[in-house]
């Protein structure tokens with residue numbers, strides 16, 4: 210396709226695109242970026258991570274990720290994020306920048322690409338919109354929208370449209386506009402049978418579905434008559450995949466980045482109603498359960514997901530499903546249930562935005578919800594046996610969910626910590642249950658096995674957490690005060706690291722802040738100096754220092770708490786000679802009871818009302 214250009218033309222086109230496309234703006238459509246110095250940082254869209262190691266350098270018009278090492282210019286970014294070859298990336302960017310490319314040569318065997326489908330979709334969305342706004346043709350449907358309390362502004366923001374029931378309006382208009390039937394078919398706008406081709410959407414209210422870049426990637430259509438399918442979506446094509454798509458993400462992403470949370474509802478009208486009521490961080494799945502791709506999209510903008518359901522029953526399966534994908538990304542998942550089995554749209558109309566804010570504020574942790582349901586199932590069994598079986602079942606489930614994807618050691622430690630709080634059990638116990646045990650609800654009489662390894666992913670995670678801290682402190686010694694409590698150089702297994710950490714602590718205690726040179730002056734062995742420099746560089750690359758320290762500190766606290774619990778547990782064991790199953794079980798039961806009695810601080814899990822109560826409503 211590029212042989213039509215001379216190399217000179219091509220370079221000049223690339224240069225024009227580069228000048229007109231702002232890389233930061235482009236990347237921001239896919240990832241929430243924050244400024245740090247002259248660069249912009251955010252979570253990497255190309256690999257799973259929590260601490261941002263992805264950055265954009267505007268001066269150089271480059272991006273780079275310290276985590277997965279990808280990097281490049283604006284063309285490379287589009288290639289990677291869209292999953293397209295270089296030529297297609299150039300076309301997409303030319304389109305965006307308004308740079309004219311010579312037309313694709315006729316008879317190109319590859320057929321319409323993503324750019325072509327995006328263009329014809331944009332045209333179709335305008336066509337449908339014109340039908341809705343047409344004084345006569347759209348009158349009834351506009352009245353219908355008004356009855357359903359959809360404002361003009363909402364209709365406009367979401368670009369609602371109308372497909373008439375003639376079945377050929379779009380096809381005819383497309384012919385006049387010069388769009389081929391092949392292209393319409395590739396975009397899913399046209400279907401054909403033995404009698405010829407016809408419009409896919411007939412007599413339907415049209416919801417254009419846009420991606421984060423506001424490109425129209427597909428359509429949803431709600432029947433206005435008595436068609437069998439109440440809703441019809443564009444079939445999967447090169448541009449549209451409903452399992453990766455969230456309706457409203459184009460309008461919600463900035464708000465999700467600002468508030469840190471995403472509200473997820475189940476339908477187009479629910480999503481619109483929420484936006485209209487001021488909950489502009491709302492998106493909707495397109496009739497599918499929460500997928501990993503959805504979570505991967507959302508974690509680039511926020512850290513919390515609130516799933517809204519109209520009943521407990523619907524919530525149950527969805528909660529497990531959402532947890533299984535969200536746990537891997539370290540996102541918090543909460544569940545909100547709209548009272549009286551209403552959907553959000555009906556509820557907002559009946560009760561108003563403040564009541565809906567109340568529903569969101571009362572959303573509970575998905576992990577707790579799953580635990581409550583598990584307990585419920587074993588309620589009939591009295592005493593410890595029922596609880597123990599519930600604990601085994603629940604930890605088996607969580608461990609299965611966590612293991613289904615790659616969860617790093619620190620994340621595992623944090624999950625174990627959450628579960629320990631939830632179950633009101635020592636972290637040691639929970640970590641062991643999460644670590645090794647498979648799902649075994651049937652074997653209620655099983656003794657809880659003995660501890661095998663420390664929590665938080667074992668010694669490796671403890672050492673990793675300590676090393677991360679050291680790397681950060683070498684860059685920002687001023688942060689030492691925030692981790693003084695847990696950063697004990699003696700915890701390093703490696704003698705070299707122990708020496709360096711001791712040096713850091715000594716200087717930080719004495720001076721507060723110090724320079725790398727000051728630290729190096731205390732080390733005479735070149736190997737130590739080399740190591741310090743390496744650690745320092747790794748720390749620089751780690752970049753998100755506060756978050757790294759907080760995560761590592763949580764992990765170390767967990768380890769310490771568990772060591773204490775383990776020591777206490779050993780002291781609580783019966784005298785020697787009692788290693789039989791019965792006595793171990795008895796001792797575990799006794800400990801469970803003792804913990805239940807002793808702990809008045811049952812760590813309730815979701816005390817977030819202050820945080821979410823502060824939200825402002827725009828009625």
Ligand SMILES: [Zn+2]
Pocket residue numbers: 253254255256263274275276277278279
């Ligand atoms: Zn990356």
